[in-house]
Amino acid sequence: xxxxxxxxxxxxxxxxxxxxxxxxxxxxxxxxxxxxxxxxxxxxxxxxxxxxxxxxxxxxxxxxxxxxxxxxxxxxxxxxxxxxxxxxxxxxxxxxxxxxxxxxxxxxxxxxxxxxxxxxxxxxxxxxxxxxxxxxxxxxxxxxxxxxxxxxxxxxxxxxxxxxxxxxxxxxxxxxxxxxxxxxxxxxxxxxxxxxxxxxxxxxxxxxxxxxxxxxxxxxxxxxxxxxxxxxxxxxxxxxxxxxxxxxxxxxxxxxxxxxxxxxxxxxxxxxxxxxxxxxxxxxxxxxxxxxxxxxxxxxxxxxxxxxxxxxxxxxxxxxxxxxxxxxxxxxxxxxxxxxxxxxxxxxxxxxxxxxxxxxxxxxxxxxxxxxxxxxxxxxxxxxxxxxxxxxxxxxxxxxxxxxxxxxxxxxxxxxxxxxxxxxxxxxxxxxxxxxxxxxxxxxxxxxxxxxxxxxxxxxxxxxxxxxxxxxxxxxxxxxxxxx
Numbered sequence: 255x256x257x258x259x260x261x262x263x264x265x266x267x268x269x270x271x272x273x274x275x276x277x278x279x280x281x282x283x284x285x286x287x288x289x290x291x292x293x294x295x296x297x298x299x300x301x302x303x304x305x306x307x308x309x310x311x312x313x314x315x316x317x318x319x320x321x322x323x324x325x326x327x328x329x330x331x332x333x334x335x336x337x338x339x340x341x342x343x344x345x346x347x348x349x350x351x352x353x354x355x356x357x358x359x360x361x362x363x364x365x366x367x368x369x370x371x372x373x374x375x376x377x378x379x380x381x382x383x384x385x386x387x388x389x390x391x392x393x394x395x396x397x398x399x400x401x402x403x404x405x406x407x408x409x410x411x412x413x414x415x416x417x418x419x420x421x422x423x424x425x426x427x428x429x430x431x432x433x434x435x436x437x438x439x440x441x442x443x444x445x446x447x448x449x450x451x452x453x454x455x456x457x458x459x460x461x462x463x464x465x466x467x468x469x470x471x472x473x474x475x476x477x478x479x480x481x482x483x484x485x486x487x488x489x490x491x492x493x494x495x496x497x498x499x500x501x502x503x504x505x506x507x508x509x510x511x512x513x514x515x516x517x518x519x520x521x522x523x524x525x526x527x528x529x530x531x532x533x534x535x536x537x538x539x540x541x542x543x544x545x546x547x548x549x550x551x552x553x554x555x556x557x558x559x560x561x562x563x564x565x566x567x568x569x570x571x572x573x574x575x576x577x578x579x580x581x582x583x584x585x586x587x588x589x590x591x592x593x594x595x596x597x598x599x600x601x602x603x604x605x606x607x608x609x610x611x612x613x614x615x616x617x618x619x620x621x622x623x624x625x626x627x628x629x630x631x632x633x634x635x636x637x638x639x640x641x642x643x644x645x646x647x648x649x650x651x652x653x654x655x656x657x658x659x660x661x662x663x664x665x666x667x668x669x670x671x672x673x674x675x676x677x678x679x680x681x682x683x684x685x686x687x688x689x690x691x692x693x694x695x696x697x698x699x700x701x702x703x704x705x706x707x708x709x710x711x712x713x714x715x716x717x718x719x720x721x722x723x724x725x726x727x728x729x730x731x732x733x734x735x736x737x738x
Contacts, residue, residue, distance in 0.1 A: 328365030
């Protein structure tokens with residue numbers, strides 16, 4: 255039996271940047287390969303600088319991204335952040351919690367409150383899960399999304415009480431219907447502060463036609479049910495904080511959150527509704543993360559540190575084996591190709607493309623969020639994925655693509671087709687292709703090099719650019735580029 259050589263540092267760094275971010279450029283991968291894998295993990299978890307395109311610049315050029323009333327504005331605003339951030343793991347974590355705590359602009363109508371929710375995910379998403387769950391329970395977008403403003407003492411609304419147990423912490427099979435009711439009682443009085451006048455007739459709180467209210471959390475003690483409650487085997491005059499404390503110390507919560515982290519960062523799992531009935535793909539990995547959850551005081555960053563440094567994360571079977579989400583395809587392509595040094599209308603196309611591929615930002619299909627995995631891929635969505643990435647990397651007017659073309663024209667002139675293909679794959683984040691696929695692209699490259707030979711001046715440069723971008727377009731159309 256032939257044993258494959260161990261992964262190189264460059265391969266591991268490329269893998270880490272795809273999973274903990276949106277992929278890396280050749281320059282980024284080379285830099286992190288020099289400082290080492292574990293140091294790169296620490297850099298991602300504790301970025302020295304957190305910056306992205308400033309909001310005042312974006313608003314100056316996009317009036318709709320000041321108002322944020324409609325999804326194209328709100329989703330595009332987040333695209334700017336993901337494409338230009340110096341801290342990609344923060345955005346990848348925000349995507350994780352947006353997927354788990356799925357909140358949609360479609361019901362809330364306004365988008366600013368969801369961007370505020372995303373900021374809360376950035377602030378709390380790598381810390382204690384208790385703090386994150388409390389932040390979520392006080393978040394105005396979530397309160398309105400799951401109707402907790404309609405959860406009153408003597409008139410219980412179970413929407414949030416049910417979902418915090420079923421989808422946000424423990425999963426089906428680990429609580430009773432009575433637990434849902436008692437949990438909901440504990441969250442009575444948790445509402446929003448600035449409802450408009452005549453609130454009973456304006457339940458969506460949009461204050462039309464003069465604008466949208468930036469809702470704030472308010473605890474109304476007079477509307478809270480102070481009666482004794484029995485929840486998950488404990489009894490007392492529980493409030494929402496008490497319920498969150500009880501939830502977070504449950505072993506089922508540790509395993510449920512670990513499985514979400516595994517699904518988002520390691521390997522595609524089955525859709526969430528099947529989890530109560532089917533064991534995790536890698537029970538030992540889930541056990542490691544669950545143990546870290548308790549050992550670290552429910553700390554998400556420690557769970558990720560343990561994951562990224564684990565053998566199961568680095569294993570050959572894990573690398574290039576998880577289907578990229580539409581956002582990963584779009585944002586990863588844009589971070590490679592550049593073009594976002596200044597506001598651009600291109601951001602709206604990027605946002606729309608995520609939706610065409612099946613992941614409309616701030617528009618989850620249901621409270622369960624996106625299932626991911628094989629559900630990302632269909633005949634139509636695959637065409638969208640390939641066409642989008644191909645269009646981006648084939649556009650030599652983008653600064654990143656132009657820089658690659660400038661760097662590789664001498665390789666075209668050298669006449670070595672395989673060296674040219676290797677150089678293009680390196681610029682695409684050290685993309686690894688099946689040998690048969692790579693050989694077909696090499697044969698194509700030979701023809702391209704032959705066309706360039708004998709040309710001079712501007713015509714030669716233009717033909718070289720076409721050869722380079724055409725090779726990259728073929729590479730992003732491969733199966734391997736669709737995987738992380």
